[in-house]
Structure formats: C-alpha cells, structure tokens
Amino acid sequence: MRKQSSSNAVSGSAKSPAKPACLMEMEKREAHFRAQGFDSAAGIDFVLSKILPVSGQVLEIGSGKGRFLTALARRAPLARITSVDIDPAEQAVAAQNAAYQGVADRVQFAVRDAARLGWPGNSFDAVVTVNAMHHLPEPDRAIAEMVRMLRPGGKLAICDFDPATFYLMDLIQQAEGKTHPHPVRCFPRWQAQLRALGFKTLTWTACHQEILLALS
Numbered sequence: 438m439r440k441q442s443s444s445n446a447v448s449g450s451a452k453s454p455a456k457p458a459c460l461m462e463m464e465k466r467e468a469h470f471r472a473q474g475f476d477s478a479a480g481i482d483f484v485l486s487k488i489l490p491v492s493g494q495v496l497e498i499g500s501g502k503g504r505f506l507t508a509l510a511r512r513a514p515l516a517r518i519t520s521v522d523i524d525p526a527e528q529a530v531a532a533q534n535a536a537y538q539g540v541a542d543r544v545q546f547a548v549r550d551a552a553r554l555g556w557p558g559n560s561f562d563a564v565v566t567v568n569a570m571h572h573l574p575e576p577d578r579a580i581a582e583m584v585r586m587l588r589p590g591g592k593l594a595i596c597d598f599d600p601a602t603f604y605l606m607d608l609i610q611q612a613e614g615k616t617h618p619h620p621v622r623c624f625p626r627w628q629a630q631l632r633a634l635g636f637k638t639l640t641w642t643a644c645h646q647e648i649l650l651a652l653s
C-alpha cells in the first residue's frame with residue numbers, strides 16, 4: 438500500500454491513501470469514454486460474471502493499467518495472479534493500481550511478450566486476457582502460449598471488444614486524430630481451434646465484450 442506522506446498523514450484517522458496521479462488520469466479517460474458510449478467497468482463486470490470462479494495460479498495477458506487485473510483480484514480472493522505485459526510503463530501504472538486497491542500481495546508482474554512467455558508448460562490453473570488480443574502483433578502465437586501455460590482441467594478466457602465496440606473505438610479515436618487497432622474478427626476460428634484441441638467452449642457477446650471461455 439502506498440505510504441502517506443507526512444504532509445497529508447492524519448494521526449489516528451482511517452484516511453485512505455492519496456490516489457496516484459496516473460490513476461486519476463486513467464479515471465478521467467474512462468469518464469470520457471463513458472460519455473462516448475463505452476463503459477469499461479460494465480464490460481469488466483460482464484466478463485467476471487462469465488469467467489468466475491477462478492482460483493490458484495492465474496495468468497493474465499496484457500496488464501495494461503490494471504483495470505481488469507484489479508477487478509479480478511478483488512473478486513477472486515483465492516487467486517494468485519501473474520500479469521504479463523510487454524510495456525513496463527503500462528505495468529507500472531497497473532502496479533500502482535494494485536497497490537492502491539489493496540491487492541498487490543496477490544499480484545506479481547512480468548514484462549514479457551505474450552507470444553514468447555518462456556515459462557514451463559502446465560504452470561497455471563487459469564489464463565485470462567481482456568481487451569489485449571487486438572494489440573498483440575502475433576495473436577495466434579499468443580493463444581498457443583496461453584494453451585501451453587494451462588494445466589489440465591484449467592480455464593482459458595479470451596475476451597476482447599465485440600464488433601460494435603471496435604467501430605465505436607474507431608470513431609472515438611478518429612475524433613482525436615488517432616487510430617486504434619481493429620483486426621479481422623478471429624473468435625470463430627479460435628473457438629474451432631480450441632475445440633479441435635479438446636476444449637469445451639462457451640461464448641457470449643454483450644456489454645462491449647466478446648468472450649470465449651475454453652475448459653480443458
């Protein structure tokens with residue numbers, strides 16, 4: 438947990454630690470997106486409603502700023518989560534988020550490429566990824582790695598924006614003179630591949646999210 442500075446410490450009070458500036462910035466951005474029709478918290482709640490329970494060793498691909506990671510850690514108190522991202526700066530925000538939300542003791546971070554995780558196989562009871570697949574340069578290789586990481590009997594959850602939300606993101610980012618990755622939709626192919634590997638699969642599309650849950 439972030440220490441209070443002596444200037445804002447209140448002796449004997451239960452005052453919460455000050456929110457880090459990077460999290461205030463993240464919340465401002467989320468509010469902007471919400472005003473444009475994208476409610477990231479609703480999407481995360483929907484994903485959790487479909488993939489929980491998870492427990493044991495859990496691998497998350499794409500820490501980002503830790504929105505999903507912290508929500509998962511709070512809602513899965515028996516999970517110990519390893520979160521991977523290729524960008525240490527994004528992960529530094531996720532680490533502050535985890536500390537601020539009081540879940541840092543059950544989260545560890547690794548800067549790695551999702552397509553080359555490097556750990557031995559069968560290391561995790563669950564593998565999850567939310568809104569990161571469309572950022573990965575080698576998504577198929579990343580899925581092969583996620584499958585390799587999963588223990589027999591484990592749960593794999595691949596979650597990304599649904600088609601309507603990809604178009605909404607295009608519009609929001611275009612209005613700011615930016616572009617957002619919008620790859621061809623791969624969920625049906627990934628589902629077929631996972632079924633061919635012997636997984637039982639379930640899918641949902643709602644609340645901005647497309648979810649593919651694969652049970653081994």
Ligand SMILES: C[S@@+](CC[C@H](N)C(=O)[O-])C[C@H]1O[C@@H](n2cnc3c(N)ncnc32)[C@H](O)[C@@H]1O
Binds near residue numbers: 521550567
């Ligand atoms: C939009 S963020 C993920 C959102 C995050 N799950 C959340 O809940 O806020 C996408 C992340 O994927 C990461 N990423 C991009 N390429 C990657 C790769 N090859 N391996 C691992 N992470 C990667 C980016 O650095 C970025 O932080």
